[in-house]
Amino acid sequence: MEPVLKVENLKVSFTLEEQTIQALKGISFHVNSGEIVALVGESGSGKSVTCYSILKLLPKYAHIEGKILFRLENSYVDLLSFKKMQKIRGNYISMVFQEPSAVLNPLLRIGEQIVETILAHKDISLEKAKKIAVEVMKKVKIPEPERRFYQYPHELSGGLKQRVAIAIAIVNNPKVLLADEPTTALDVTVSTQILNLFLELKRDLNIGILLITHDLGIVAEVADRVIVLYKGEIVEEADVFQIFDNPSHPYTKKLLSSRPVLKLD
Ligand SMILES: Nc1ncnc2c1ncn2[C@@H]1O[C@H](COP(=O)(O)OP(=O)(O)OP(=O)(O)O)[C@@H](O)[C@H]1O
Numbered sequence: 001m002e003p004v005l006k007v008e009n010l011k012v013s014f015t016l017e018e019q020t021i022q023a024l025k026g027i028s029f030h031v032n033s034g035e036i037v038a039l040v041g042e043s044g045s046g047k048s049v050t051c052y053s054i055l056k057l058l059p060k061y062a063h064i065e066g067k068i069l070f071r072l073e074n075s076y077v078d079l080l081s082f083k084k085m086q087k088i089r090g091n092y093i094s095m096v097f098q099e100p101s102a103v104l105n106p107l108l109r110i111g112e113q114i115v116e117t118i119l120a121h122k123d124i125s126l127e128k129a130k131k132i133a134v135e136v137m138k139k140v141k142i143p144e145p146e147r148r149f150y151q152y153p154h155e156l157s158g159g160l161k162q163r164v165a166i167a168i169a170i171v172n173n174p175k176v177l178l179a180d181e182p183t184t185a186l187d188v189t190v191s192t193q194i195l196n197l198f199l200e201l202k203r204d205l206n207i208g209i210l211l212i213t214h215d216l217g218i219v220a221e222v223a224d225r226v227i228v229l230y231k232g233e234i235v236e237e238a239d240v241f242q243i244f245d246n247p248s249h250p251y252t253k254k255l256l257s258s259r260p261v262l263k264l265d
C-alpha cells in the first residue's frame, strides 16, 4: 500500500522585518496508514511548523515550497496547491493539540461541537449526527456520553477535554491524525490512557498518525517509526527499535543519553 501522506522537500521560511527564519530546510518523509510516526526534536526544530504546513494553517507571510502529497481516492493531491482545504481539514486530516482549549469553544456544549464537526462535512440529519457523536464519545471512552453530551468544556477535567478534542478530530474518520504534544499537559495515568487510545485508532481505524512528542518514553511505547528533526532538517529516520538500539546521528545519541531510563519491553 502506498503511503497516505508524502512530504517532499518541504521548505518553510518566515520573513518578518527583513529577517528570515528558515524553519524547514527541505524535509521529506511519509506516513503509512495504520502507522504511528513519531516526530521528535528540540524546541524550535520545526515540528509544529511541519503540522501546520500539512494543514495549510501557516500565516500568510510564511513562504512554503515543496510537495505535500495526500492520497485521496487512490491518487495523490498536492495539498500546497489544493484549493479545497476545507474538505481536507477536520475530515481527511485532523489535528490534536497540546491544549484541548485550542479547539474547544467554551460557550458550546461538547456534544454540539462534535455534531457541528460532523455536519460541516456530512449531509445528514441532526438526529443521526447526535447518534454518531455519542458513538464517537464512547469510542474515546468518555464515561456517560449521553449525559456529558450536554456539558460545557469547563465542566470536564483536562483528560476528558482532550478526549473530546480527539473525538472531534476522529469523528469524520480521517485518514491522517496529526498530534502535537497531545499528552504533555496531562498527568501520567491519563497520558497513558490517551496513548492507548491512539494505538486503538491506528489498529481499528487504520489511521496514519504523526505524533509529535518530547518524551522518548512515549516514542518507545507507541511509535513504529521515528523521525528526528534538528534545526529544520531530518537528521535521522528509522524504525523505533533501530533508533533506541543503534542511533546513528550524534544529536539522536545525545537525545537518548539525556533520558535516564527507558522502559522497553
Ligand atoms: N508563525 C511564525 N512566525 C515566525 N516564525 C515562526 C512561526 N512559527 C514558527 N516559527 C519559527 O520556526 C521555527 C520552528 O518552530 P516550531 O514551532 O515548528 O518548533 P517546534 O519544533 O514545534 O518547537 P516546540 O518543541 O517548542 O514546540 C522556530 O524558529 C520558530 O521561531
Ligand SMILES: [Mg+2]
Binding pocket: 047, 048, 049, 180
Ligand atoms: Mg511545537
